[in-house]
Amino acid sequence: MADVSSAPRIDLSKAKKKAAQPSNGAAAAAPEGVNEHINRAAVEAVAAQDEPWLRALRLSAWKVYEDTPLPTRKLEEWRYTDVSKLALDRVRLADGLARPATVPAGARALLEGKEAAGTVLQVDGSLVDVRLDEELRQRGVILMDLAEAAREHPDLVREHLATKALPPAAGKFAALNAALWTAGVFVYVPRGVRLEKPIRVARWISEPGVVVFPRTLVIADEGSHLAYVDEFASPDFDEPAVSIGGVEVFAADEADVQYVSLQLWGRGVRHLSAQRTFAERGSNLDSLVVNLGASVARVDLAARLEGPGSRSDMLGLCFGQDGQHFDHNTRQDHVADHATSDLLYKGALYDRAHSVFRGIIKVFPGAQRTDAYQTNRNLLLSTEAGAESLPNLEIQADDVKCSHGATVGQLDEEELFYLMSRGMTHRDAERLVIFGFFNDVLERLPLPGVVEELRAEIERRIH
Amino acid sequence: MPYDETVSNLGLDEYKYHFIDEEKPFFQAQRGLNEQVVRQISENKGEPEWMLDFRLKALEIYNQKPMPTWGADLRGLDETMDQIYFYIRPQEKIGRSWNDVPENIKRTFERLGIPEAEQKVLAGVGAQYESEMVYHSLKKEWTEKGIIFESIEDGLRLYPELFREHFSTVIPPADNKFAALNSAVWSGGSFVYIPKGVKIDTPLQAYFRVNQEQMGQFERTLIIVEDGADAQYIEGCTAPVYSTNSFHSGVIEIIVKDNARFRYVTIQNWSNNMYNLVTQRALVHEHGHMEWLDGNLGSKLTMKYPSCYLVGEGAHGEVLSIAYAGDGQHQDTGGKVVHAAPHTTSQIISKSISKGTGRSSYRGLAKVYDGATRAKSNVACDALLLNETSRTDTFPYIEIDDNTASVGHEASVSKIGDEQLFYLMSRGMSEDEASAMIVRGFIEPISKELPLEYAVELNRLIELEMEGSVG
Numbered sequence: 001m002a003d004v005s006s007a008p009r010i011d012l013s014k015a016k017k018k019a020a021q022p023s024n025g026a027a028a029a030a031p032e033g034v035n036e037h038i039n040r041a042a043v044e045a046v047a048a049q050d051e052p053w054l055r056a057l058r059l060s061a062w063k064v065y066e067d068t069p070l071p072t073r074k075l076e077e078w079r080y081t082d083v084s085k086l087a088l089d090r091v092r093l094a095d096g097l098a099r100p101a102t103v104p105a106g107a108r109a110l111l112e113g114k115e116a117a118g119t120v121l122q123v124d125g126s127l128v129d130v131r132l133d134e135e136l137r138q139r140g141v142i143l144m145d146l147a148e149a150a151r152e153h154p155d156l157v158r159e160h161l162a163t164k165a166l167p168p169a170a171g172k173f174a175a176l177n178a179a180l181w182t183a184g185v186f187v188y189v190p191r192g193v194r195l196e197k198p199i200r201v202a203r204w205i206s207e208p209g210v211v212v213f214p215r216t217l218v219i220a221d222e223g224s225h226l227a228y229v230d231e232f233a234s235p236d237f238d239e240p241a242v243s244i245g246g247v248e249v250f251a252a253d254e255a256d257v258q259y260v261s262l263q264l265w266g267r268g269v270r271h272l273s274a275q276r277t278f279a280e281r282g283s284n285l286d287s288l289v290v291n292l293g294a295s296v297a298r299v300d301l302a303a304r305l306e307g308p309g310s311r312s313d314m315l316g317l318c319f320g321q322d323g324q325h326f327d328h329n330t331r332q333d334h335v336a337d338h339a340t341s342d343l344l345y346k347g348a349l350y351d352r353a354h355s356v357f358r359g360i361i362k363v364f365p366g367a368q369r370t371d372a373y374q375t376n377r378n379l380l381l382s383t384e385a386g387a388e389s390l391p392n393l394e395i396q397a398d399d400v401k402c403s404h405g406a407t408v409g410q411l412d413e414e415e416l417f418y419l420m421s422r423g424m425t426h427r428d429a430e431r432l433v434i435f436g437f438f439n440d441v442l443e444r445l446p447l448p449g450v451v452e453e454l455r456a457e458i459e460r461r462i463h
Numbered sequence: 464m465p466y467d468e469t470v471s472n473l474g475l476d477e478y479k480y481h482f483i484d485e486e487k488p489f490f491q492a493q494r495g496l497n498e499q500v501v502r503q504i505s506e507n508k509g510e511p512e513w514m515l516d517f518r519l520k521a522l523e524i525y526n527q528k529p530m531p532t533w534g535a536d537l538r539g540l541d542e543t544m545d546q547i548y549f550y551i552r553p554q555e556k557i558g559r560s561w562n563d564v565p566e567n568i569k570r571t572f573e574r575l576g577i578p579e580a581e582q583k584v585l586a587g588v589g590a591q592y593e594s595e596m597v598y599h600s601l602k603k604e605w606t607e608k609g610i611i612f613e614s615i616e617d618g619l620r621l622y623p624e625l626f627r628e629h630f631s632t633v634i635p636p637a638d639n640k641f642a643a644l645n646s647a648v649w650s651g652g653s654f655v656y657i658p659k660g661v662k663i664d665t666p667l668q669a670y671f672r673v674n675q676e677q678m679g680q681f682e683r684t685l686i687i688v689e690d691g692a693d694a695q696y697i698e699g700c701t702a703p704v705y706s707t708n709s710f711h712s713g714v715i716e717i718i719v720k721d722n723a724r725f726r727y728v729t730i731q732n733w734s735n736n737m738y739n740l741v742t743q744r745a746l747v748h749e750h751g752h753m754e755w756l757d758g759n760l761g762s763k764l765t766m767k768y769p770s771c772y773l774v775g776e777g778a779h780g781e782v783l784s785i786a787y788a789g790d791g792q793h794q795d796t797g798g799k800v801v802h803a804a805p806h807t808t809s810q811i812i813s814k815s816i817s818k819g820t821g822r823s824s825y826r827g828l829a830k831v832y833d834g835a836t837r838a839k840s841n842v843a844c845d846a847l848l849l850n851e852t853s854r855t856d857t858f859p860y861i862e863i864d865d866n867t868a869s870v871g872h873e874a875s876v877s878k879i880g881d882e883q884l885f886y887l888m889s890r891g892m893s894e895d896e897a898s899a900m901i902v903r904g905f906i907e908p909i910s911k912e913l914p915l916e917y918a919v920e921l922n923r924l925i926e927l928e929m930e931g932s933v934g
Contacts, residue, residue: 380863380865383833384833386864388862388863389861392857392859393856393857395846395856398848399851399878400877402877403875408868409868409871410868
């Protein structure tokens with residue numbers, strides 16, 4: 001049982017003062033949309049307790065952030081999502097590692113009664129609780145605050161954090177997260193160790209008007225196994241709150257890893273998350289991206305098939321209501337030969353909800369015998385809902401099997417008719433068809449507990 | 464069917480149209496583009512004032528718009544644009560019979576087989592040499608039915624009201640940078656009018672030839688198909704191979720009115736030093752039916768996405784696209800279908816082959832606006848890669864704002880299947896023979912739609928062997 005009472009406090013008051021009176025040219029020339037609370041002094045404050053290498057990393061990331069223009073809809077990758085929707089100008093930095101006096105009940109409930117090998121609870125950008133099964137700890141499994149891991153396991157963290165998977169150069173928001181992350185989570189599973197239960201991480205925002213920067217680094221060593229579930233939740237807010245996340249998951253040779261991101265934020269929250277999976281030789285690295293909550297959610301997920309024979313199953317599910325806007329941007333980078341990736345993203349949309357899927361399979365020269373597939377299916381449940389689907393292929397090797405498919409449509413009248421002819425009401429038939437639509441995704445996830453939770457969440461949302 | 468062909472002797476790599484005619488043009492503008500060139504073009508054509516104004520406004524738009532960066536690599540284009548001739552007028556008058564056409568130009572078209580095809584199978588022929596149509600003729604029986612088939616210049620001169628009513632309504636100059644360029648310097652192309660209810664069973668054809676080195680060709684075609692009419696139009700293009708780059712940027716506007724049917728066929732076989740950036744769009748009204756059949760075999764770089772805007776209830780649009788990218792070629796092609804009315808349907812089928820260092824990219828759009836209830840669209844793309852260095856991409860855009868729409872997209876990429884090869888080779892074929900047969904089979908769904916029997920010179924583009932199953 002580990003607590004993080006040793007986590008250092010960071011005083012952000014200085015940063016705020018500095019921001020109020022910009023003294024140098026750089027601040028005056030700050031690009032549009034940049035929040036006055038987000039500045040170099042804030043990065044320095046967050047980095048105060050860091051080792052020099054980590055501080056240097058944060059500051060160089062900050063430089064990349066400053067040098068990168070805010071994306072506009074003229075960029076292909078942001079064509080369907082206006083950055084102003086993220087309301088970045090209406091939030092202040094959450095107070096880093098200042099632990100809240102009391103943990104809200106909603107946050108506590110997130111992990112209650114759930115099967116887990118280890119749990120982490122984060123509230124408003126602060127870690128409040130980290131627990132890990134004692135036996136696993138003795139076998140060398142690490143689950144801790146990322147900043148603490150950077151001090152205790154510098155070699156492991158330094159090699160993997162914001163380097164080959166999600167470097168600051170990946171984009172403006174990836175750079176911002178690399179500069180300002182707090183209360184990060186670090187997981188390491190040693191060679192050959194297999195976790196039977198998942199690691200569950202829950203992140204809570206208790207009030208609007210803040211921006212948090214969650215960061216996750218998962219390393220599964222050779223032949224190990226783990227499932228990691230990242231859950232995001234909050235009450236509904238009238239005012240915006242923002243989460244800008246960064247996730248890196250590494251599977252070493254022959255490792256088997258499932259990464260799940262459950263985005264269940266309340267309304268008002270803007271969710272931005274850059275996720276990278278990095279699969280070495282013969283490893284299996286699957287992901288599931290669920291978007292049910294938030295007002296605006298933008299997920300950039302890139303799976304890199306780095307080692308020959310690696311496999312990635314990439315699943316996605318979104319279910320939107322009222323004015324929710326989801327934007328998924330996926331990559332399947334086939335660098336190595338004989339690797340397989342199979343993507344299935346499904347979305348159903350009520351009301352004025354809108355979803356965007358942009359996915360690309362990229363087969364690099366020499367990545368022969370690649371099998372890469374990509375499927376995106378969208379169900380429009382109201383006349384005002386809308387969906388964009390852009391499944392792309394870029395193939396530079398000839399001995400490959402690649403395909404993609406995308407559909408946008410409504411509930412199948414014949415399926416409804418069949419069920420109704422069996423005595424179901426129209427409403428029940430519709431529920432069942434929607435349920436079946438998502439089930440194709442869920443049944444591919446080898447985590448029964450998580451699948452059950454998701455079924456309940458979906459059921460709750462079916463009108 | 465003879466079994467002695469190989470992929471390389473399917474004839475796709477061999478360019479047979481490299482012959483240059485010595486000629487002295489009637490008028491030649493200076494190299495590069497400026498307002499004076501635009502004024503000279505307009506003056507040479509004796510145009511009304513409104514057209515000169517239109518051109519000058521378009522030039523402004525062209526100068527303002529940035530070079531597109533979303534697609535193929537156009538970095539080499541700026542240099543090319545400074546060097547090329549934007550306007551070359553090869554002769555003073557347009558010919559109504561081949562005897563009116565200067566001997567050297569006539570010889571060129573004879574070598575391309577055009578006069579022969581005209582006699583046999585075509586309803587009308589237009590031939591463009593450099594910047595102007597040098598020949599335009601329509602068989603008498605069709606003239607009598609009220610069909611108009613003229614050079615675009617004569618269309619403007621002879622039918623000013625009909626022309627002005629429709630011109631630039633489908634593709635305004637501000638649509639994209641190259642539509643603006645064409646609007647400023649357009650020259651040549653066809654003006655076609657098919658009257659209400661007239662059905663024409665043999666195709667009209669236009670042939671485009673660039674002879675001069677460093678030439679820019681900017682033909683403009685306007686086609687109006689009245690209610691219930693039915694016609695088909697074929698265009699072919701070739702040029703000699705030079706060491707410097709040339710540029711072709713056409714604008715094709717088609718209006719398909721209620722219950723009309725129209726098919727537009729392109730067999731593009733420019734030489735491998737040609738930038739080919741074309742905007743083709745059809746506006747399809749109630750229960751109209753539009754088909755683009757787009758074959759891209761030549762050019763250095765082609766960017767071309769024939770579009771159907773389905774604006775009338777029950778309209779149907781189709782794009783059948785085939786692209787072949789050999790060494791050093793990039794075919795960035797595809798199609799767009801925009802559903803803006805209820806019960807509209809569309810289909811895009813694309814097949815591409817990349818060989819050597821060739822790259823073929825499918826880029827397309829299927830869009831359904833809110834209110835286009837029960838729209839249906841299906842897109843299917845298949846790519847075949849022949850070598851390790853070949854490259855293919857697929858960039859489809861699907862934008863759906865109506866929940867009653869049903870839209871699907873599918874694409875697959877493969878190399879020639881080992882099992883297919885093994886099967887054919889176990890029947891005694893060499894690997895090359897077997898590959899050639901698989902390639903033919905791959906493009907067959909589209910090649911069988913080619914009206915080969917109509918256009919003799921098309922046979923020389925894709926060797927008959929490739930069409931074995933059709934021929």
